[in-house]
Amino acid sequence: MKKITNDKYKNIPIPSELNECVENALDYGLKTHNKRFAATKKILLSAAAFFIISVTLINTNSTIASALYQIPVIGNIAHIFTIQEIHKEDDIQYIDVKIPKIENTGKSDLEQRVNLEISSLIDKEIQNAQTRAKEYYDAFIATGGTPEEYHPIAVQIDYEIKLIDEKYVSFVIWKNETLASAYTTFYFYNIDVESGRVMTLKDFLGPQYKEIVSQKINEQIADWDEDKKMYLFPDVDISSLINENTKFYIDTDFKPVVVFEKYEITAGAAGIQEFKISD
Template sequence: MNRMEDAKKKYEDIPVPEALGQRVQAAVARSKKQQRKKRITRLFYRAAGRSLTAAAAVVAVFTLMVNTNTVFADTVSEIPVVGAAARLLTFRSFTEENEDMKIAVEVPEIETIEQDTGGLADSINQEIYRLCLEYAEGAKKRAVEYREAFLATGGTKEEWAAHNIEIWVWYELKSQTADRISFVVQGTENWSSAYNEGKYYNLDLKNGKRLSLKDILGEDYKKIADDAVRSQIPEKERETGVKFWKAEEGGFEGITDETPFYINEAGEPVVVFAPYEIAPGAAGEVEFVIKG
């Protein structure tokens, strides 16, 4: 169980705003207002290359921003998947800046449109709200402790300022169909990858439940996933230039029911391993597409 999953136990005393449910118009209004605000960081924004034709540039920028920029995704949610039961919106967004750090937090929520999810949406929204606050508060504490240690060991305030400590809590929509949505809530600190956290949500909106690998791949899901991961490791080693650990050295031993995953646009589950989980940190976060 990672730190983000622990948040439910640690932050039960955080007040959760009422009426996390139907607020489509209010959420859209917030989205438009947020676009006028100056961001602390353009976290994953990339412009389309000048060599693209005008039409191709529009398509490229639209696709890129939907998948990587939550403010833009918030606005695009005004054009949901046809017949979709819900959509993902920014529920709360705030920034904080002082001499020690910069913080940008965007808390998403699932906004039901017509279909009742049997309480699933409200439950997930409350969980996400707590997780985001848990991560932000924990990251601030870590940054303060890091600053104290840095100064205590001879570092100067000017040198500390050059670290430009930034903390982000954000989300990314991975895929959506009429009855299913997959997204990740991410916490990132630019000074230490060891504390980066991701919580993945794969929801069956029609039946009001969380989707598991078993739901998608069937009874043999563990064998299917294990075989897929093992067959792709050599390719990942070539891509990253990093030799993955063997199972007996702490490497991949097999997926479990707790292995995080998301669903891509093709409807395939993609399992995710954090840095240092099955390979040296230089490999970064590693993903494996599981084809059933």
């Protein structure tokens, strides 16, 4: 009978950078961990209920108040603020959601449309996440796992404002799901306040947008250093990825920034790729 050895495995060389990488990751992980989670969790656990939904209206939230405070009040400027926070926790999953709302654009149709879309998008994401978590949990139990061994799936939805101005509003809603197939998903919203339209790259750059954007991106990729180029997938055709649904936001220089998610054009190690399309 032959024996299985793990000699080769044990001899995998450990790179000298490992320790530094680990310490950096520890640092980053500890810093980005949201203290709010821990606090909320304690309160919820003490309630000891199986299903708890807490909904907080944010008008009282001091961080949002201070965020609003920083927005200069010049005429008719749009606001984006958290209308609702949902926190839900049970044995199966751990959900933490912030729902943004846009207002004061002077275009109530537009606001209604966008806000409705946002809330239905988030509802759908939560529902899908719940279904996935339930299926996962059931499969876990059905195959002999015990509820004690199960680690709830964490779902987090939040948003980030990229630009807010009299002319444009640009923000991204992101969803992060732990232990599921997809991790972070982004939804970008770029609104032309004057026309009341949700903008695409075409609206921004004109009918030649495909050529413009692919050329700019290819130029920037050509400028990457060799190490970074290694991560690029060999058969990437940028122009085939540029269309009216291409993800982008508008930065504070009023330039569109095209975003490719992890694994879209590069190996995951290279992370999310952003390309600013400037003149």
